[in-house]
Amino acid sequence: MSVMQSYLNRILTARVYDVAIESPLDPAPNLSLRTGNHVLLKREDMQPVFSFKLRGAYNKMSHLTAAQLERGVIAASAGNHAQGVALSAQKMGCKATIVMPVTTPQIKVDAVTSRGAEAILHGDSYSDAYTYALELKQQQKLTFVHPYDDPDVIAGQGTIGMEILRQHSHPIHAIFAPIGGGGLISGVAAYVKAVRPEIRVIGVQPVESDAMSRSVQAGRRVRLEHVGLFADGVAVKQVGQETFRLCCDLVDEIVLVDTDAICAAIKDVFEDTRTSLEPAGALAIAGAKLYADREKIKGQTLVAIASGANMNFDRLRFIAERAELGExxxxxxxxxxxxxxxxxxxxxxxxxxxxxxxxxxxxxxxxxxxxxxxxxxxxxxxxxxxxxxxxxxxxxxxxxxxxxxxxxxxxxxxxxxxxxxxxxxxxxxxxxxxxxxxxxxxxxxxxxxxxxxxxxxxxxxxxxxxxxxxxxxxxxxxxxxxxxxxxxxxxxxxxxxxxxxxxxx
Incomplete structure (x- = not known):
C-alpha cells in the first residue's frame, strides 16, 4: 500500500466527530471582490475550542489503550493543541498535563485549565515546552500526544481536506493552509492529492517562523535559532520528520508573509465574518492574497483555512494599527x-x-x-x-x-x-x-x-x-x-x- 493510500484510509476512518463539527466553507464576498477571485474560508475557528487542533488530538487519543488513558496523557503546545487535548481528555475521562510556552496568550491557558487539564508554563517557544514535556513524560510514565508529528494526528487534521472537497465539488485552483510543525497541511495534502491531484496545496508561514520553508529548500530539517512570536500558534523551531517528508512530496509551494500582511488578513476576515482570527489563524488568508496578487490570477476559486481564533483582546490594538499598513x-x-x-x-x-x-x-x-x-x-x-x-x-x-x-x-x-x-x-x-x-x-x-x-x-x-x-x-x-x-x-x-x-x- 502506498503512503498516500495509507493516509487516505486513516483519514476516511478518523474519529473526530465525537468532539469536532464539520466546519462551514463560507464565501468571503469582500475579499473575493478585492482579489477578483472566489475566496472561500474553511471556518475551523468555529470549532468548540475555536481551532482545528481538536481533530488530531482526539483521533490520536481514540487510538490509545485503556492502560495508556489510565496513566494519563501529556502534550506540549502553544495553546490550540493544548485545548484539543484538554477537551479530548475531558471527553474520555482521563488526566491531561499540558506544557505551554510562557508567551502563550492567557486566553489559551485559561481555556485549558477550564477543561480540567493541568497547565505548566515553561520556555519561550513551543520547542522549549516540547523538550520539558518529554522529560515529564519519562518521569511520570505518561503518554505523549504530539501536536503534529504523528500519523493519527495528521489523519485527524486531514479530515479538513476531506470536508473541503465534499463541500465544494466544483474546480478549486488552490487550498491554502498555515504551517507550524506541518500537521495540518500534511493531512490536507495527503487527502487532496489522493483524490483531486490537480488542486494546488500551498502552505503559508510567517517570515519570522519559516522552519518548513527553509527545510524544504535545504532538503533536510532545519532548526531555527529564533522564531517570531506574533503568530504564536506556528512558532516552531523545527518541523516534524513525518510532516517534513509529506510536505516535500505533496505540498506545491510555501509562501511567506510578514506581520503587517497577517494583520491585514485579520481585518479582511473580520469585515466578511465579524470574527477576529488569531494571527496564526489568518496566515492562510494572507498567503492567498499574496499568491493571487503575485500570480495575477482572476476568477479562480481559492480556499483558505481559517485555522483558529484564540487571541488575547489586548492584541487587537496593535493589529488594528498595522492592518492598513499591511494592505x-x-x-x-x-x-x-x-x-x-x-x-x-x-x-x-x-x-x-x-x-x-x-x-x-x-x-x-x-x-x-x-x-x-x-x-x-x-x-x-x-x-x-x-x-x-x-x-x-x-x-x-x-x-x-x-x-x-x-x-x-x-x-x-x-x-x-x-x-x-x-x-x-x-x-x-x-x-x-x-x-x-x-x-x-x-x-x-x-x-x-x-x-x-x-x-x-x-x-x-x-x-x-x-x-x-x-x-x-x-x-x-x-x-x-x-x-x-x-x-x-x-x-x-x-x-x-x-x-x-x-x-x-
Whole structure:
C-alpha cells in the first residue's frame, strides 16, 4: 500500500466527530471582490475550542489503550493543541498535563485549565515546552500526544481536506493552509492529492517562523535559532520528520508573509465574518492574497483555512494599527516644511481630501519643521503620487511605511521640549471625524499665529482627539477666545497641565 493510500484510509476512518463539527466553507464576498477571485474560508475557528487542533488530538487519543488513558496523557503546545487535548481528555475521562510556552496568550491557558487539564508554563517557544514535556513524560510514565508529528494526528487534521472537497465539488485552483510543525497541511495534502491531484496545496508561514520553508529548500530539517512570536500558534523551531517528508512530496509551494500582511488578513476576515482570527489563524488568508496578487490570477476559486481564533483582546490594538499598513492603504511619511506661518496649512492643502490617520509635529528650530503623518491611500501607487506632489511643491518627504522603527516607536516619540519658544498655549480639541475638519481649523485661525505642536491619532471614534500648541501673543487673547468659540469644536485649555509642563514646555 502506498503512503498516500495509507493516509487516505486513516483519514476516511478518523474519529473526530465525537468532539469536532464539520466546519462551514463560507464565501468571503469582500475579499473575493478585492482579489477578483472566489475566496472561500474553511471556518475551523468555529470549532468548540475555536481551532482545528481538536481533530488530531482526539483521533490520536481514540487510538490509545485503556492502560495508556489510565496513566494519563501529556502534550506540549502553544495553546490550540493544548485545548484539543484538554477537551479530548475531558471527553474520555482521563488526566491531561499540558506544557505551554510562557508567551502563550492567557486566553489559551485559561481555556485549558477550564477543561480540567493541568497547565505548566515553561520556555519561550513551543520547542522549549516540547523538550520539558518529554522529560515529564519519562518521569511520570505518561503518554505523549504530539501536536503534529504523528500519523493519527495528521489523519485527524486531514479530515479538513476531506470536508473541503465534499463541500465544494466544483474546480478549486488552490487550498491554502498555515504551517507550524506541518500537521495540518500534511493531512490536507495527503487527502487532496489522493483524490483531486490537480488542486494546488500551498502552505503559508510567517517570515519570522519559516522552519518548513527553509527545510524544504535545504532538503533536510532545519532548526531555527529564533522564531517570531506574533503568530504564536506556528512558532516552531523545527518541523516534524513525518510532516517534513509529506510536505516535500505533496505540498506545491510555501509562501511567506510578514506581520503587517497577517494583520491585514485579520481585518479582511473580520469585515466578511465579524470574527477576529488569531494571527496564526489568518496566515492562510494572507498567503492567498499574496499568491493571487503575485500570480495575477482572476476568477479562480481559492480556499483558505481559517485555522483558529484564540487571541488575547489586548492584541487587537496593535493589529488594528498595522492592518492598513499591511494592505498598503496607509502611508507613513516624514515631511520637512519651512517654519513659517502658513506652511503647515499649505502642507495640509496638498494632502487633499485624504483621511489623516495620525499627525505628529513639534517646533524644532526657527528654520524647518519635521512632520510625522499617517495618510489613508488606496494603494502603493497613490503613495508614490502623493510623494511626487509634495516634491513638486518643494516639500521634502521620506516614506516610512516599511520602516519598523518608525512604525513601532518613533510615531509615539515625536515631540519634546522646544527651547526658546515664546507665547505658547496648549489646547486639547475634539475635531469632527470628517474630511475638512482640520482645514476648517487652519483657515479660521489668525494666520499670524504659529502652530508649534500638533498631535492627532485616529481612535476609531466619531470625533478626533487633537492636541495643538499655538504661539499667540498676549494681546491676542480676546481674538483667540472669539476664534475658539466660533469654531464650534469642543476644547480644553491644557497650558497648566503638569504633563505638558514636565515633558513639552
Amino acid at each position: 498598503k492603504r496607509e502611508a507613513i511619511l516624514a515631511v520637512s516644511i519651512p517654519e513659517t506661518p502658513g506652511s503647515f496649512r499649505k502642507f495640509c492643502t496638498l494632502l487633499g481630501q485624504r483621511n489623516i490617520t495620525e499627525f505628529n509635529y513639534r517646533y524644532a528650530n526657527p528654520m524647518e519643521a519635521h512632520v510625522f503623518v499617517g495618510v489613508q491611500v488606496k494603494n502603493q501607487q497613490e503613495t508614490g503620487k502623493l510623494l511626487a506632489t509634495l516634491a513638486r511643491h518643494t516639500l521634502s518627504a521620506v516614506d516610512f511605511t516599511d520602516n519598523e522603527i518608525a512604525k513601532l516607536h518613533v510615531r509615539h516619540l515625536v515631540g519634546g521640549r522646544a527651547p526658546g519658544l515664546q507665547d505658547e498655549i496648549l489646547f486639547r480639541f475634539e475635531f469632527p471625524e470628517r474630511p475638512g475638519a482640520l482645514m476648517n481649523f487652519l483657515n479660521s485661525m489668525n494666520h499670524s499665529w504659529n502652530i508649534s505642536l500638533f498631535h492627532y491619532r485616529n481612535h476609531g471614534a466619531d470625533y478626533g482627539r487633537v492636541l495643538i500648541g499655538m504661539q499667540v501673543p498676549h494681546q491676542d487673547k480676546k481674538p483667540l477666545r472669539i476664534f475658539l468659540d466660533n469654531l464650534g469644536y469642543r476644547y480644553w485649555d491644557e497650558s497648566d497641565n503638569p504633563a505638558y509642563r514636565l515633558f513639552l514646555n
